[in-house]
Amino acid sequence: MSVTSVMIVGVGGQGTLLASRLLGNAMLSKGLDVKVSEVHGMSQRGGSVVTYVRYGDEVHSPVIEKGEADYILAFEQLEAARWLPFLKKGGKLVVNTQCIDPMPVITGAASYPENLIEKLQASGVDVTAIDALPLAEEAGSSKAVNVVLMGVLARYMDVDKDHWIETIKTTVPPKFIDMNLAAFELGYKM
Amino acid sequence: MKKLFLGNEAVARGLYEAGCRVISSYPGTPSTEITEYAATYDAMYSEWAPNEKVACEVAVGASMGGARAFSAMKHVGLNVAADPLYTASYTGVNGGLVIAVADDPGMHSSQNEQDSRHHAIASKIPMLEPADSAECLAFTKRAFELSEEYDTPFFIRLCTRISHSRSLVETTDRVEQPLKEYVKNPAKNVMMPAMARGRHVFVEKRMKALAEFAETCDLNRTEYHDTSIGIIASGASYQYAKEALGENASYLKLGMVNPLPVKLIEDFAAKCDKVYVVEELDDIIETHCRKFGISVIGKELFPLTGELSQAIVAKKILGEEKKTLSLKDEIPVRPPVMCCGCPHRGLFYALKRENVFVSGDIGCYTLGSQPPLSAIDTCVCMGASVSGLHGFNTARGTDQAKKAVAVIGDSTFIHSGITSLIDIAYNKGISTIVILDNSITGMTGHQQNPTTGYTIKGDPTAAVSLEKLVQAVGIHRVRVVDPYDLKETQKALKEELAVEEPSVIIARRPCALLKYVKHKPSLxxxxxxxxxxxxxxxxxxxxxxxxxxxxxxxxxxxxxxxxxxxxxxxxxxxxxxxxx
CATH class of the missing domain: 3.30.70.20 (Alpha-Beta Plaits)
Incomplete structure (x- = not known):
């Protein structure tokens, strides 16, 4: 199959790394070539973070450039808007409606743009907006936002639900399996 | 079965399979995980050293002692380790010696974007550059074999996109390497002028032999498709070119980037209509081509700064650009920030209120330079906060010294702040130093260090007492404060700034992200x-x-x-x- 490019974007600390590993492992166990590019170091400290997951018959570059992403999974509204130029026209955007003010907004040096979801919807991409935080808390922890969102995205991908469940079981630490399965389920059925 | 390995994880696996025995490193993004993964294999000895120089010397010693040995560092760490390495190039090896250096084009987490290939050329140490995780594993193993065959340390050059990308690898078993016999050999191992002169002759012969090896070895390979465009590239740049051009171009992929072949490049260039060198950062391969009269296109098209990408290759070579969507709104930037509950925050707030000059250093606390705290004035390299402040105060006098401090983390202080503090004590400086002791090496993702009391494996060990260490070098005014206690922190700063003698304030509280730190409910x-x-x-x-x-x-x-x-x-x- 040709290469599919998925970007997972958010705020450092939101758990984009686990989401990208889940997706990478799910595609690996389908027998595909996979590359996952991660962010470590300084930007993990509350900065804008992006991880790239690419899979298909043969993947060369580990990164995704402007206009190349088939999917963007955004953990926060402003990050969805920031990375929108990376989405292909007609690409799929799954966005968490949570807003986290960046420091320039907190200090008053900049303002958080209004009505971002509507603007994203009007930009020519297919948008699914979801409030993942209450679902994550329902599953047991606000930290499970990442897996709730992965559950939402999973509906649009060519992978069986059982396969996802198996991947979660083998990717997350044993004591968090139940919570993550619950989080995935809540996202998947949205 | 194929596994999805981080490039760094694959290097660690390569160490394991190659029978490496001794690993010593200092953490530095993007190289850190190599040593962390290596420490998960009980068959190898792994340690965190106080700095890269020490780490390399441990690896050099282990190699002389007959073991396969390794050290990993980031690009700027290689500057610290350069001293032993440039001479280890002369002594060569007994057991294979491999040094991984991870560059950070684009400076995701670094203070500069130097190109480590310059060090390979200057130190006359050969260098391999893998382009994915499978090559990270394979090249690491190969580097040990070649190290022993050619009697030389070997560099593995990585970059952020190779170190921190996962791709598929196939693992095999470890092949134990018996410890080689140690034979006393001053002509090879004691680098005094008389012996070193002899070894330099050997080094030049060795590099000539390796240059011949580069002409035919399978580390360098050609892929012929459409020959109207020829691409010479290595590492991540090769992947970007392949992504952008596919079979519309032919490729000379260089796995060994020092020394570089000549005839192989000449032959490739002769078969292609137009030859481009696609390389990140400096024009090393391009300059090599020009030196031998091979006509190539390079930095007149591609930038010397930042990362390359498939988009840059497509734009520069094909003139193609993807259409993009965007919103009209201005999107505020989201720079990294100190975490919630970060113990550094209280200290920087107190420093801001004192309105002092703050000589900064390398670590999470460098974020104290960002608004709204905006407390830090300078940041150069590991340890420079302390020695830099001494210089600043010496230049500007006693009154200035009463309005200036240096801030340095626990791990950075041990890395190279202690020698700077000795300089202050010895030379009668009066600077005030704040050690931000958060009980861990923070920015690189929580590594133990000599002050934490635990080894890389988590085993309890001797802990450096910062208080006693500081006193031992001749600093008499040492006090410990809790940076969560703003009043106490402010008082300590005022008092220590006022006195005309050197002083050290240890702002001590563990990093809020440490697992054992209990959080209170949200306010x-x-x-x-x-x-x-x-x-x-x-x-x-x-x-x-x-x-x-x-x-x-x-x-x-x-x-x-x-x-x-x-x-x-x-x-x-x-x-x-x-x-x-």
């Missing part, structure tokens, strides 16, 4: 009591923002550190149930 804002004065916003806590004219605390982020509570004159910030 909340009583909207009735909030007067919208925004005093709580001045500490730059990412959990506090304004909503409908009043302060609000994000309960998913707040860890209840209480710093904002101390700042609110109206008692509007209270503990208990979280804001929803």
């Amino acid at each position: 909340k804002v009583d909207r009735e009591k909030c007067r919208s004065c925004k005093a709580c916003l001045r500490i730059g806590c990412p959990a506090i923002s304004m909503k409908d004219g009043k302060a609000v605390i994000d309960h998913t982020q707040c860890v209840g550190c209480g710093l904002c509570e101390d700042l609110c004159k109206f008692g509007a910030i209270v503990g208990g149930e979280a804001d929803k």
Whole structure:
């Protein structure tokens, strides 16, 4: 199959790394070539973070450039808007409606743009907006936002639900399996 | 079965399979995980060293002792390790010696974007450059074999996109390497002028032999498709070119980037109509081509700064650009920030209130330079906060010294701040130094260090006492404060700045992200009591923002550190149930 490019974007600390590993492992166990590019170091400290997951018959570059992403999974509204130029026209955007003010907004040096979801919807991409935080808390922890969102995205991908469940079981630490399965389920059925 | 390995994880696996025995490193993004993964294999000895120079010397010693040995570092770490390595190039090896150096084009987490290939050329140490995780594993193993065959240390050059990308690898078993016999050989191992002269002749012969090897070895390979465009590239740049051009171009992929072949490049160039060198950072391959009269296109098209990408290759070579979508709104930047509950925040708030010159250093606390704290004046390299302040104060005099401090983390202080402090004590400086002791090496992702009392494997060990160490070098004024206690911290700063002798304040509290640190429940804002004065916003806590004219605390982020509570004159910030 040709290469599919998925970007997972958010705020450092939101758990984009686990989401990208889940997706990478799910595609690996389908027998595909996979590359996952991660962010470590300084930007993990509350900065804008992006991880790239690419899979298909043969993947060369580990990164995704402007206009190349088939999917963007955004953990926060402003990050969805920031990375929108990376989405292909007609690409799929799954966005968490949570807003986290960046420091320039907190200090008053900049303002958080209004009505971002509507603007994203009007930009020519297919948008699914979801409030993942209450679902994550329902599953047991606000930290499970990442897996709730992965559950939402999973509906649009060519992978069986059982396969996802198996991947979660083998990717997350044993004591968090139940919570993550619950989080995935809540996202998947949205 | 194929596995999805981080490039760094694959290097560690390569060490294991190659029978490597001794690993010593200092953490540095993007190289850190190599040594962390290596430490998960019990068959190898792994350690965190106080700095890269020490780490390399341990590896050099282990190699002389007959073991396969390794050290990993980031590009700027190689500067610290350059001293032993440039001479280890002369002594060569007994057991294979491999040094991984991870560059950071684009400076995701670094203070410069130097190109490590210059060090390989200058030190006359050969260098391999893998382009994915499978090559990380294979090249690491190969480097050990070649190290022993050619009697030389070997570099593995990585970059952020190779170190921190996962791709498929196939693993095999470890092949144990018996410890080689140690034979005393001063002509090879004692680098005094008389012996070193002999070894330099050997080094030149060795590099000539390796240059011949580069012409035919399978580390360098050609892929012929459409020959109207020829691409010479290595590492991540090769992947970007392949992604952008596919079979519309032919490729000379260089796995060994020092020394470079000549005839192989000449032959490739002769078969292609137009030859481009696609390389990140400096024009090393391009300059090599020009030296031998091979006509190539390089930095006249491609930037010397930042990362390359498939988009840059497509634009520069094909003139193609992808159409992009965007919103009209200005999107505010989201720079990294100190975490919620970060113990550094209280100290930087106190420093800001003192309105002093702050000589900064390398670590999470460098973020103290960012608004709204904006407390740091300088940041150069590991340890430079302390020695730099001594220079600054010496230049500007005693009155200035009463309005200036250096800030340095526990791990950075051990890395190279201690020698700077000795300089101050010995030369009668009067500088005030703050050691931000958060009981861990923070920015690189929580590595143990000589002050934490634990080894890389988590085993208890001797811990450096910062207080005693500082006193031992001749600093008499040493005090410890809790940076969560703003009043105490402020008082200590005022008093130590006022005295005309050197002093050290240890601001001690563990990193809020450490697993053993217990968090309090989120604080909340009583909207009735909030007067919208925004005093709580001045500490730059990412959990506090304004909503409908009043302060609000994000309960998913707040860890209840209480710093904002101390700042609110109206008692509007209270503990208990979280804001929803």
